[in-house]
Amino acid sequence: xxGVLYVLVCGSPMARDVGILVDLAQRDGWEVCVVxxxxxxxxxxxxxxxxxxxxxxxxxxxxxGDADVLPPADAMIVxxxxxxxxxxxxxxxxxxxxxxxxxxxxxxxxxxxVVPYTNRVMALHPVMHESLAKLRxxxxxxxxxxxxxxxxxxxxxxxxRNQFPWRRALQAVTNPMIANSRVEPGAVS
Numbered sequence: 001x002x003g004v005l006y007v008l009v010c011g012s013p014m015a016r017d018v019g020i021l022v023d024l025a026q027r028d029g030w031e032v033c034v035v036x037x038x039x040x041x042x043x044x045x046x047x048x049x050x051x052x053x054x055x056x057x058x059x060x061x062x063x064x065g066d067a068d069v070l071p072p073a074d075a076m077i078v079x080x081x082x083x084x085x086x087x088x089x090x091x092x093x094x095x096x097x098x099x100x101x102x103x104x105x106x107x108x109x110x111x112x113x114v115v116p117y118t119n120r121v122m123a124l125h126p127v128m129h130e131s132l133a134k135l136r137x138x139x140x141x142x143x144x145x146x147x148x149x150x151x152x153x154x155x156x157x158x159x160x161r162n163q164f165p166w167r168r169a170l171q172a173v174t175n176p177m178i179a180n181s182r183v184e185p186g187a188v189s
Contacts, residue, residue: 003074005030005173008098011039012117013158014080018044021079021166022052028174033070035059037085037096061097075173076105079166080117083128090131106138113141113172115165120151141172 005025009015018034025032034049035058046057056069078085078098085098094100105112114135116128136142143165152159 001031002029002174003031004071005032006070006073006076006101007032007034008076008078008081008101009034009036009040009044010078010080010082010085010098011037011042012080012082013043014117014161014164015040015043016045017161017164017166018079019049019052021077021169022049024167024170026052028170030075031071033058033073035070035098035101037082037098039082040098058097061100073101073105073110076101076110076112077115077169077173078102078112079115079169080164081114083116083118083122083125086114086116086135087127087131090134111141111173112139113143113169115143115148115169117149117157117164118151119154119157121154123151143168143172 007018007021007025009018015036022032022034032053033055034044034053036044038059041057041059044057049057058070062068085096088095088099089102092103094103102112116132118128122128132142132144148165148168149163150160151157
């Protein structure tokens with residue numbers, strides 16, 4: 001067993017396929033837990049993921065005094081990551097459970113990979129590229145650029161759904177030397 005992998009999911013059509021990453025990770029020997037942002041929850045099949053992982057799918061912070069229902073993470077993958085989550089994470093904002101886990105994960109030194117996914121128009125915003133550069137400087141494995149996947153136009157993000165780099169994301173936390181992650185400013189189709 002490699003340890004516990006948190007798969008953190010944001011609100012993107014790519015989130016519908018997160019079970020692919022869960023399956024790949026389990027085959028690689030990871031115990032997998034899925035946590036979504038509130039918008040990410042709209043795209044996933046909670047019952048299917050709970051059956052697949054054996055853990056509840058978390059979205060919200062627990063109440064004070066409640067026991068943790070998930071084991072602590074040994075690694076985390078944020079896929080797909082929205083512009084909103086990337087920018088808030090780089091700013092240290094923790095207004096969702098996913099962001100709280102990411103900010104704490106940095107403090108604990110948890111190996112983390114991120115696969116941002118948005119439309120090519122939103123991807124042009126300079127703050128997103130500044131945020132990705134910050135995350136990379138902090139040791140996050142950033143997988144982003146035309147050599148990994150293409151971005152569709154607004155309302156067309158499903159167009160490239162079959163090329164989403166689930167395996168590369170897993171490699172980034174399993175064997176970072178193989179992952180060869182990088183940030184490409186302006187890397188949009």
